[in-house]
Amino acid sequence: METLTTYRQRIFGLDVVRALAIILILCSHSTLLLFPESQSNIVKTIQFFGTIGVDLFFVLSGFLIGTILIKHIENNKTSFKDFANFWMRRWLRTLPNYYLVLLINIGLILLFNAELPNQLFKYFFFLQNLSQKQPDFFTESWSLTIEEFAYIVGPVLLIILGIFFKRLNKWSFLVVSLLIIASAIYHRFLFDFNVTVLPENFSWSKSLRKVVVFRLDSIYYGFLGAFFGFYYTNLWLRFRFVSFIIGVILFVVTHVYILINKLNPDSFSTFFNVYYLSLIAISIVLTFPMFSNWKSNKVLLKPITNISLWSYSIYLINYSIVLLSLQRYIQMSELSLIGKFGVLLLYLALTFVLSYLLFTFFEYPILKLRDSKRYKRWFKN
Template sequence: MKSITTYKQRVFGLDVVRAIAILLILCSHSTILLFPESSSTIVKTIQFFGTIGVDIFFVLSGFLIGTILIRHIQNQQTSLKQFISFWIRRWLRTLPNYYLVLIVNIGLLYVFNSEIPKQLYKFFFFLQNFSSQQPDFFTESWSLTIEEFAYIIGPVILLALGLFFKKLNKWSFLIMTCLVIVCITIHRFIFDVHLTKIPEHLSWSKILRKVVIYRIDSIYYGFLGAFFAFYFTKSWKQLKWLSFGFGAFLFVIIHLNIFSNQLNPDHFSTFFNIYYLPLVSISILLTFPVFSNWKKHVLLTPLITKISLWSYSIYLINYSIVLLTIRQFIDVDQVSLIAKFSILVLYWILTFAFSYLLFTFFEYPLIKFRNSINNKYLY
């Protein structure tokens, strides 16, 4: 279960998915940098696809981590010690980058004499958006908290199931996955019943879409994909284009209905609170049979792999560190269109340059360290 970090070991199609997700997010943030107050349809559409980029990451993460947990079950590596080893491997992959960038963001608060957010300590324990809106600081971290809790909850439930069933199997994994999805869906239903109208000073995205206890199921739709890809491999491959077509159709129909009827969470709260986010996750998941079976492309593989490898660093760096720092020094709203283009180029260059440095000199050495740990300490 070593990390996949070389061209030969990686699944090219899933690297494509990861690259698409991070590029959608960068494009969305580019519009926030240049046109933060714009109501243009084009700008809003680009920003919308940035939110979809995060949903893609959720489903992809669930698909990959779900596959790892399935292999644990297949190899009968389901003791507490072995799941602790699973968590350690996850944390060695995700936490160092997170804490480094968090500390840099705190440093920037002092450099720019900005207000220190209340309960800053919560960011160190991934509690900043656990059950309520996250403070306006290190805003991209909201999705990382959802992923971290998702990775903890799954194995805990499997351990609990193991107390009732002496041996875990594929159905234990499916029960665990469905249990999480059902519980979170019920939780959103309760949210909808108790909050029939969103207060004017709050946004649906901040009070529901970016809150851990309402979004963990997004990861577990990826778990469902891992289940079917692993145990029903033949059908997963044979029906890939039918699945892709249905997923694309579902995605388009949902959003055509939203845009053509001008639906929004203020007036159609039940649809957005309960159904919209799961439907998006399902539509994304349905495209995975095609992507997971996509063979390497001679010309594109090196570029796609690099973007995929750097994607975590890019996600952490691009907004709070690069974009907001640029806006500290340049009043982008007051410059000419040509100057804005130059600022945009600067934003992309700095993002990729810093991400390359972070990955090469910090993230990748830690990945190698993790992979060098003798298996006897992990299992």
């Protein structure tokens, strides 16, 4: 099987980001499998790796999609048909896997005689967490909803600007990106300002971090990275080391501040509600000048590329399908440390094997069709 692009065509540093993101998520979910009731600070810290992993995905996705949209603008391909082609390519990348895994999750719920969520239909239209917390079903789908809306909102605003100003340019792209970022921050501020009586067992992650209207900015910080990387390439390259160091320092200082002040997102902290997610996204995008120019490493090239290629399948399969199924059949509290280690190996093995099969026999053929001459001829007509 050939990769979607040759190793030379792929950007190794961005594959590293994608691989790192999914590894952080797997580390986080592993603690939920092995120590579901643990209140250990170490376990809680590792569980928070998942937050960072998803934000890496968000910023990376914004960077890549933003670059595609910039090329649309520069090539004057900004008609509705051009953007429709963009959406079709995106949806062929994301929707088939999503709907297949959604149906598998529904099948597992019926198999286990569990209760399906109310308004299940929302999952088919990516509405399950638009402005409210998502039910505890197919929980990893929250991030896909945010991405799908990000892919729609930006181009729609660009189309509207194009109608008024006849021609789009780089400043149109920048204005749209900044408007969406400002809107998400504004909605988080309103959330923090208006919620005066907290519900019992308040969860910052479910009520804010995983809700579309509060999170679109994370992807659009990636758009800003694409803007500077494309239009100010010389500065992007010249200051890549400085930018990387600033990004790392900002990331570390942010978390040191949390530790020193003993901040807890579930205690309804204004810092977490309004500022934290933006600071993390900014710190990540500041590392992209370095990552986007990281040349391939012969030793790591193949494993990093493969993990990167499988990452979407891994993300969809590892939790609801593998982890929750294992938890139904295995009582982790009754196992020894060696037993838990064995379950961890089983969890990782099943995740990677099933993800490989999903990618190889379902995701990859669809992507090949999307990139085929037949598809391109069909869409030009």
